[in-house]
Amino acid sequence: xxxxxxxxxxxxxxxxxxxxxxxxxxxxxxxxxxxxxxxxxxxxxxxxxxxxxxxxxxxxxxxxxxxxxxxxxxxxxxxxxxxxxxxxxxxxxxxxxxxxxxxxxxxxxxxxxxxxxxxxxxxxxxxxxxxxxxxxxxxxxxxxxxxxxxxxxxxxxxxxxxxxxxxxxxxxxxxxxxxxxxxxxxxxxxxxxxxxxxxxxxxxxxxxxxxxxxxxxxxxxxxxxxxxxxxxxxxxxxxxxxxxxxxxxxxxxxxxxxxxxxxxxxxxxxxxxxxxxxxxxxxxxxxxxxxxxxxxxxxxxxxxxxxxxxxxxxxxxxxxxxxxxxxxxxxxxxxxxxxxxxxxxxxxxxxxxxxxxxxxxxxxxxxxxxxxxxxxxxxxxxxxxxxxxxxxxxxxxxxxxxxxxxxxxxxxxxxxxxxxxxxxxxxxxxxxxxxxxxxxxxxx
Amino acid sequence: xxxxxxxxxxxxxxxxxxxxxxxxxxxxxxxxxxxxxxxxxxxxxxxxxxxxxxxxxxxxxxxxxxxxxxxxxxxxxxxxxxxxxxxxxxxxxxxxxxxxxxxxxxxxxxxxxxxxxxxxxxxxxxxxxxxxxxxxxxxxxxxxxxxxxxxxxxxxxxxxxxxxxxxxxxxxxxxxxxxxxxxxxxxxxxxxxxxxxxxxxxxxxxxxxxxxxxxxxxxxxxxxxxxxxxxxxxxxxxxxxxxxxxxxxxxxxxxxxxxxxxxxxx
Numbered sequence: 268x269x270x271x272x273x274x275x276x277x278x279x280x281x282x283x284x285x286x287x288x289x290x291x292x293x294x295x296x297x298x299x300x301x302x303x304x305x306x307x308x309x310x311x312x313x314x315x316x317x318x319x320x321x322x323x324x325x326x327x328x329x330x331x332x333x334x335x336x337x338x339x340x341x342x343x344x345x346x347x348x349x350x351x352x353x354x355x356x357x358x359x360x361x362x363x364x365x366x367x368x369x370x371x372x373x374x375x376x377x378x379x380x381x382x383x384x385x386x387x388x389x390x391x392x393x394x395x396x397x398x399x400x401x402x403x404x405x406x407x408x409x410x411x412x413x414x415x416x417x418x419x420x421x422x423x424x425x426x427x428x429x430x431x432x433x434x435x436x437x438x439x440x441x442x443x444x445x446x447x448x449x450x451x452x453x454x455x456x457x458x459x460x461x462x463x464x465x466x467x468x469x470x471x472x473x474x475x476x477x478x479x480x481x482x483x484x485x486x487x488x489x490x491x492x493x494x495x496x497x498x499x500x501x502x503x504x505x506x507x508x509x510x511x512x513x514x515x516x517x518x519x520x521x522x523x524x525x526x527x528x529x530x531x532x533x534x535x536x537x538x539x540x541x542x543x544x545x546x547x548x549x550x551x552x553x554x555x556x557x558x559x560x561x562x563x564x565x566x567x568x569x570x571x572x573x574x575x576x577x578x579x580x581x582x583x584x585x586x587x588x589x590x591x592x593x594x595x596x597x598x599x600x601x602x603x604x605x606x607x608x609x610x611x612x613x614x615x616x617x618x619x620x621x622x623x624x625x626x627x628x629x630x631x632x633x634x635x636x637x638x639x640x641x642x643x644x645x646x647x648x649x650x651x652x653x654x655x656x657x658x659x660x661x662x663x664x665x666x667x668x669x670x671x672x673x674x675x676x677x678x679x680x681x682x683x684x685x686x687x688x689x690x691x692x693x694x695x696x697x698x699x700x701x702x703x704x705x706x707x708x709x710x711x
Numbered sequence: 712x713x714x715x716x717x718x719x720x721x722x723x724x725x726x727x728x729x730x731x732x733x734x735x736x737x738x739x740x741x742x743x744x745x746x747x748x749x750x751x752x753x754x755x756x757x758x759x760x761x762x763x764x765x766x767x768x769x770x771x772x773x774x775x776x777x778x779x780x781x782x783x784x785x786x787x788x789x790x791x792x793x794x795x796x797x798x799x800x801x802x803x804x805x806x807x808x809x810x811x812x813x814x815x816x817x818x819x820x821x822x823x824x825x826x827x828x829x830x831x832x833x834x835x836x837x838x839x840x841x842x843x844x845x846x847x848x849x850x851x852x853x854x855x856x857x858x859x860x861x862x863x864x865x866x867x868x869x870x871x872x873x874x875x876x877x878x879x880x881x882x883x884x885x886x887x888x889x890x891x892x893x894x895x896x897x898x899x900x901x902x903x904x905x906x907x908x909x910x911x912x913x914x915x916x917x918x919x920x921x922x923x924x925x926x927x928x929x930x931x932x933x934x935x936x937x938x939x940x941x942x943x944x945x946x947x948x949x950x951x952x953x954x955x956x957x958x959x960x961x962x963x964x965x966x967x968x969x970x971x972x973x974x975x976x977x
Contacts, residue, residue, distance in 0.1 A: 603841060
């Protein structure tokens with residue numbers, strides 16, 4: 268029997284991937300797009316266009332400010348109607364541009380294609396930076412920062428993340444089926460930049476078709492496709508590294524410390540587009556799903572498409588959704604407005620109906636220990652949460668609360684319905700604030 | 712029987728040991744510090760900025776703290792301490808905390824139903840708490856729990872209200888509020904602006920019917936240099952506060968007296 272690759276802990280929630288057999292659809296050009304200037308972690312982009320400017324598809328709208336930042340490009344051609352702010356998926360107001368499309372979708376002059384086999388890593392990094400590519404797995408970390416590890420840290424293994432362990436979401440699955448060749452090219456470019464010798468692609472074995480397609484596409488490229496046992500949160504960076512290589516990221520460290528780099532398959536495809544076609548990142552595949560929807564599916568949305576439009580494209584609703592989540596059910600954020608735009612990191616829009624939603628009554632911890640068994644970071648969420656409730660944040664820091672990846676396994680298994688993840692987030696925020704204060708004091 | 716004898720002997724020996732240690736190695740406490748310790752209130756609220764009343768007494772004894780820093784002491788006690796320390800007493804203006812928001816559930820709109828940890832700081836981590844106005848009181852009671860005097864009440868319609876007669880002005884709630892809504896104001900000031908949103912009036916109106924909409928009526932009604940406008944938010948000059956009558960000019964009720972606030976408690 269072949270040993271199945273997996274990691275410690277985790278859970279197996281209902282998969283509910285109803286949209287996995289629905290091919291990616293190209294939506295029609297909409298009337299208006301709300302393009303946030305912050306679609307990534309880091310400093311927001313600075314607008315380089317003004318109200319009334321005519322723009323073309325792929326034209327630069329906002330330039331990166333600082334190292335950890337990313338530029339933003341126009342999703343279609345049209346007129347900038349307003350420089351304003353909009354509600355982002357995190358619930359905060361972010362600077363944004365209101366783009367009224369002219370319906371022509373005229374492309375701007377694309378950046379020249381690069382023959383990546385001949386190009387230097389520096390040129391390729393510059394292109395990836397200019398194309399505004401960010402991690403498409405969810406955190407939206409600027410890819411170029413990830414691809415520029417400090418010189419003393421040598422990356423030998425590139426790991427592609429095609430796990431998509433989050434229930435309901437199918438965007439990466441469809442992308443692997445439909446754009447396998449581009450993902451392979453993107454991975455090869457990334458490995459070329461880093462000088463990585465090994466490329467591994469992790470896919471859970473509930474997607475046998477994707478494993479098959481990727482194996483064929485990767486036949487002569489040196490990419491090894493790893494089939495993984497289905498387990499949430501396998502798609503988390505540290506868990507995936509352990510599953511496919513057996514290496515452990517040290518507490519508080521980065522994958523670069525153990526010579527690994529993890530990249531989402533969507534990011535790889537975007538890199539291939541940027542380098543081989545000169546196309547900046549202004550669209551992404553997003554799953555729109557949930558029982559209230561008439562036709563759940565996967566769409567290649569331009570950034571700036573509002574959730575309201577996305578739901579309309581999915582045939583509208585047959586019953587009133589009671590909760591709308593940006594992302595998947597485990598790690599997604601509930602949103603309270605449909606005027607939120609799809610951004611580079613929106614992997615899914617999930618609608619829940621009344622009978623799918625439970626309002627929890629929080630009860631005291633019964634010390635059953637299920638959270639300890641399910642925590643993929645081998646923490647003790649239950650006992651930690653009690654300390655956090657009593658505001659003992661220093662103790663929580665000592666007990667490695669900063670290692671929490673907020674996957675939600677503990678809260679999922681908790682029979683007392685304790686909001687464990689929220690407690691962890693609170694402690695992480697407090698510890699970070701304390702660290703910042705200590706740093707500011709030290710600098711003084 | 713053996714147990715009883717053994718325990719008795721152990722007790723006697725230990726007691727003797729403690730006695731000897733205290734007699735020969737004990738430190739004589741500073742008599743000034745001892746007297747001060749009797750005079751400080753003993754509430755350990757931290758309003759003076761020291762670690763409890765003992766810390767404050769020590770600091771006063773070695774001259775690093777002034778007698779007037781404790782918000783809880785009345786003037787007679789301060790005088791007594793000043794006499795002990797041989798310093799001049801300074802004039803003190805008692806302060807009281809005010810929650811600068813009127814956005815209870817009857818006036819302010821909620822955008823989302825929040826079901827999570829019952830704490831304002833925690834709610835702030837989830838899309839800012841789901842209240843329409845991102846500056847308003849979340850009403851989950853972080854300030855009330857921080858108050859050592861039980862002076863803050865969370866009303867059933869989810870807003871924090873300070874009871875001025877219980878508040879001593881220690882300022883613990885000021886730090887506890889994640890939205891920085893609580894201000895320490897002179898106890899003598901009769902009216903306050905119960906709104907903290909710097910947004911434009913029309914936008915505030917969208918989410919809250921009791922917000923300061925920046926109509927400037929209070930500025931015209933009040934005397935010169937008593938109320939000013941900071942964009943769309945009235946600001947009271949607490950060095951020269953307007954009298955209670957100016958509250959009648961406010962069309963939304965954002966500018967009101969603490970007395971009216973008390974009467975709405977129901």
